[in-house]
Amino acid sequence: MRDRKGQKGHAVKLKDIGEFGFIDKIKHDALIREYLGLVGIGDDCAVFRVEEGKSILLTTDMLLERVHFLREVMTPYQIGYKALAANLSDIAASGGLPKEAFVSIAVPEDLSLEELLELYDGMKELARKFDVNITGGDTTTSLQDLVINIALTGEIEEDLALYRSGAKAGDYICVTGFLGDSAAGLDLILNHRKEMHNFPQLIKQHFTPIPHIEQGRAVSRSRLANSMMDISDGLASDIRHISKASKLGAILYEERFPHSEEFQKYLAEFNPDYLKTAIGVGEDYCLLLTVSQQNYARLKEVLNNLGHQFYNVGEMAEGEEIHIVYKNGRKAILELSGWDQFKEH
Amino acid sequence: MRDRKGQKGHAVKLKDIGEFGFIDKIKHDALIREYLGLVGIGDDCAVFRVEEGKSILLTTDMLLERVHFLREVMTPYQIGYKALAANLSDIAASGGLPKEAFVSIAVPEDLSLEELLELYDGMKELARKFDVNITGGDTTTSLQDLVINIALTGEIEEDLALYRSGAKAGDYICVTGFLGDSAAGLDLILNHRKEMHNFPQLIKQHFTPIPHIEQGRAVSRSRLANSMMDISDGLASDIRHISKASKLGAILYEERFPHSEEFQKYLAEFNPDYLKTAIGVGEDYCLLLTVSQQNYARLKEVLNNLGHQFYNVGEMAEGEEIHIVYKNGRKAILELSGWDQFKEH
Numbered sequence: 001m002r003d004r005k006g007q008k009g010h011a012v013k014l015k016d017i018g019e020f021g022f023i024d025k026i027k028h029d030a031l032i033r034e035y036l037g038l039v040g041i042g043d044d045c046a047v048f049r050v051e052e053g054k055s056i057l058l059t060t061d062m063l064l065e066r067v068h069f070l071r072e073v074m075t076p077y078q079i080g081y082k083a084l085a086a087n088l089s090d091i092a093a094s095g096g097l098p099k100e101a102f103v104s105i106a107v108p109e110d111l112s113l114e115e116l117l118e119l120y121d122g123m124k125e126l127a128r129k130f131d132v133n134i135t136g137g138d139t140t141t142s143l144q145d146l147v148i149n150i151a152l153t154g155e156i157e158e159d160l161a162l163y164r165s166g167a168k169a170g171d172y173i174c175v176t177g178f179l180g181d182s183a184a185g186l187d188l189i190l191n192h193r194k195e196m197h198n199f200p201q202l203i204k205q206h207f208t209p210i211p212h213i214e215q216g217r218a219v220s221r222s223r224l225a226n227s228m229m230d231i232s233d234g235l236a237s238d239i240r241h242i243s244k245a246s247k248l249g250a251i252l253y254e255e256r257f258p259h260s261e262e263f264q265k266y267l268a269e270f271n272p273d274y275l276k277t278a279i280g281v282g283e284d285y286c287l288l289l290t291v292s293q294q295n296y297a298r299l300k301e302v303l304n305n306l307g308h309q310f311y312n313v314g315e316m317a318e319g320e321e322i323h324i325v326y327k328n329g330r331k332a333i334l335e336l337s338g339w340d341q342f343k344e345h
Numbered sequence: 346m347r348d349r350k351g352q353k354g355h356a357v358k359l360k361d362i363g364e365f366g367f368i369d370k371i372k373h374d375a376l377i378r379e380y381l382g383l384v385g386i387g388d389d390c391a392v393f394r395v396e397e398g399k400s401i402l403l404t405t406d407m408l409l410e411r412v413h414f415l416r417e418v419m420t421p422y423q424i425g426y427k428a429l430a431a432n433l434s435d436i437a438a439s440g441g442l443p444k445e446a447f448v449s450i451a452v453p454e455d456l457s458l459e460e461l462l463e464l465y466d467g468m469k470e471l472a473r474k475f476d477v478n479i480t481g482g483d484t485t486t487s488l489q490d491l492v493i494n495i496a497l498t499g500e501i502e503e504d505l506a507l508y509r510s511g512a513k514a515g516d517y518i519c520v521t522g523f524l525g526d527s528a529a530g531l532d533l534i535l536n537h538r539k540e541m542h543n544f545p546q547l548i549k550q551h552f553t554p555i556p557h558i559e560q561g562r563a564v565s566r567s568r569l570a571n572s573m574m575d576i577s578d579g580l581a582s583d584i585r586h587i588s589k590a591s592k593l594g595a596i597l598y599e600e601r602f603p604h605s606e607e608f609q610k611y612l613a614e615f616n617p618d619y620l621k622t623a624i625g626v627g628e629d630y631c632l633l634l635t636v637s638q639q640n641y642a643r644l645k646e647v648l649n650n651l652g653h654q655f656y657n658v659g660e661m662a663e664g665e666e667i668h669i670v671y672k673n674g675r676k677a678i679l680e681l682s683g684w685d686q687f688k689e690h
Contacts, residue, residue, distance in 0.1 A: 043590075044438035044574050045402040045499065047506050050395050057390040060496055062449035062483045093389035104407035104494050138407045144489060149449045151405055151496035154390065163388050229389050245388075 011112035057154035080122030088211035095220025096156035106142035167246035177286030234282035249319035356457035402499035404435035425467030433556035440565025441501035451487035512591035522631030579627035594664035
């Protein structure tokens with residue numbers, strides 16, 4: 001038997017300890033919070049209560065090796081971290097607090113037990129940070145690719161949840177972080193590996209982004225915003241979801257797109273397709289929201305006072321088209337549509 | 346491009362309509378129940394309320410092509426049906442009612458849109474039968490194998506949930522259906538295809554089993570049982586979970602194992618390893634429960650009056666060993682441990 005680095009491997013494999021042996025190993029540290037009435041871990045179902053007056057949030061994401069990540073490029077720790085981060089970002093986008101994570105994982109033969117535990121360590125670090133339990137899941141073999149599915153629950157007060165459908169014409173379109181850092185990080189990782197060390201923030205933003213749970217919570221509790229989602233496929237794609245759900249158009253202003261210093265340096269050095277990198281690739285995992293012009297300054301203050309970023313990048317408009325106003329003042333329909341993995345690119 | 350049957354395929358593919366086009370297609374009929382306060386379909390999270398005084402149940406299962414099913418052997422309809430059936434069985438095992446299903450699916454290039462919709466039809470038939478919404482999920486590409494992960498929620502009154510850990514010494518061990526039909530069906534499908542038509546019930550029990558939701562509900566509402574789970578890996582394996590969780594041993598009586606007429610006929614005709622087929626392969630998806638000797642007759646009456654099967658196959662005992670009493674009266678430690686896919690068989 002050979003491990004994935006090609007040497008003869010004597011690493012412990014999942015089959016040496018079996019599924020139930022593995023569950024015993026990952027149980028440790030998985031419950032970092034004594035949850036209200038949580039019982040039944042390791043049972044057919046997890047059983048948990050919900051605080052009175054709160055609604056349940058549920059989001060689920062499936063990640064496949066070679067489609068969503070490469071094991072040659074990411075460490076198991078980074079894979080586990082990022083899988084949970086993507087789900088946390090969805091809970092953030094509703095304005096809720098994350099609670100219980102259910103991790104299904106299909107494990108190929110060449111992944112050692114040590115690597116698998118490292119993957120769980122990546123998830124557990126993020127879980128600890130946001131008070132999330134790893135409550136259950138399913139573990140199975142895979143003949144080839146590593147597959148991870150996380151279903152994550154959250155809670156929110158019934159009247160505070162924010163949706164994509166609430167935007168109003170005239171609303172300012174705002175984001176809670178820099179655009180394009182993750183896309184630039186990915187380009188460095190895939191195409192400029194020798195330069196990676198000069199761009200630590202871009203790399204970090206791609207591998208281990210911090211989900212905007214605190215920002216989402218501040219927005220929902222302020223009751224000032226009209227709609228919210230997270231940027232996973234890129235602003236160019238995701239603003240279309242708010243537009244479609246709210247039956248409106250939108251105008252984006254290129255000159256307002258917020259960028260980090262490292263991103264500016266990356267642009268100067270590698271001269272990539274700017275618009276595609278900034279708004280067409282995604283995985284920013286910051287929040288995209290709309291707020292009335294009247295409430296804008298107050299919401300910006302709420303977020304800035306908590307030490308969070310908040311930038312106005314456009315306005316919702318009547319109609320259904322997405323327009324962009326370029327830096328040179330030219331206004332055009334935005335053709336770029338972001339990431340839809342099923343369409344040929 | 347060739348379809349999976351080898352002919353040149355002109356079938357519509359997922360990439361022709363994109364992820365969001367696909368979501369529009371499966372939305373139809375997905376919500377078969379106007380759920381209490383359900384909003385946010387197609388949003389970052391599903392948002393739903395829970396009736397006051399009820400707990401949430403959550404179970405999740407991942408199924409991979411070539412590990413859990415073969416596309417050469419099962420129709421897309423059967424794959425979809427069985428994926429949801431396995432999850433429904435977990436909700437049944439807690440005594441609850443299923444509510445919201447979240448379906449993540451990784452779709453290989455050679456699966457046509459028509460086949461994919463057929464897979465959803467299989468899920469939807471079962472969802473309709475048990476009043477379950479297909480509430481959300483995630484759709485992604487796969488480079489090789491079809492992968493399905495379902496996360497299913499349920500509800501249960503807080504004091505009615507049944508666990509593996511509640512068994513008491515002396516409890517009768519009971520099952521709500523025949524043992525081994527699915528295992529026999531699988532053997533016919535894989536090794537005796539020409540004889541399949543003579544065993545329609547065994548084939549049905551393997552491909553499209555009916556989860557024991559009604560039985561589980563009757564058991565939990567009766568408040569007569571002490572512990573419950575479903576048989577997915579075979580009685581020989583699953584009784585070990587109740588034993589371990591309840592810190593007890595168990596005695597099974599071979600002569601009491603309930604079998605269908607077709608199973609008896611299959612045994613006579615093919616002479617397989619009896620014990621392995623009956624209790625070592627699994628996917629029976631009936632319920633395994635323990636009940637005090639005092640409550641046994643009343644619980645049997647409850648189930649039989651509703652037209653359901655109920656059989657006593659053994660007793661919980663002090664200690665931690667699982668014993669079997671063979672038909673010839675010999676008592677021995679049960680070596681057979683059922684299905685653990687990670688262990689070498």
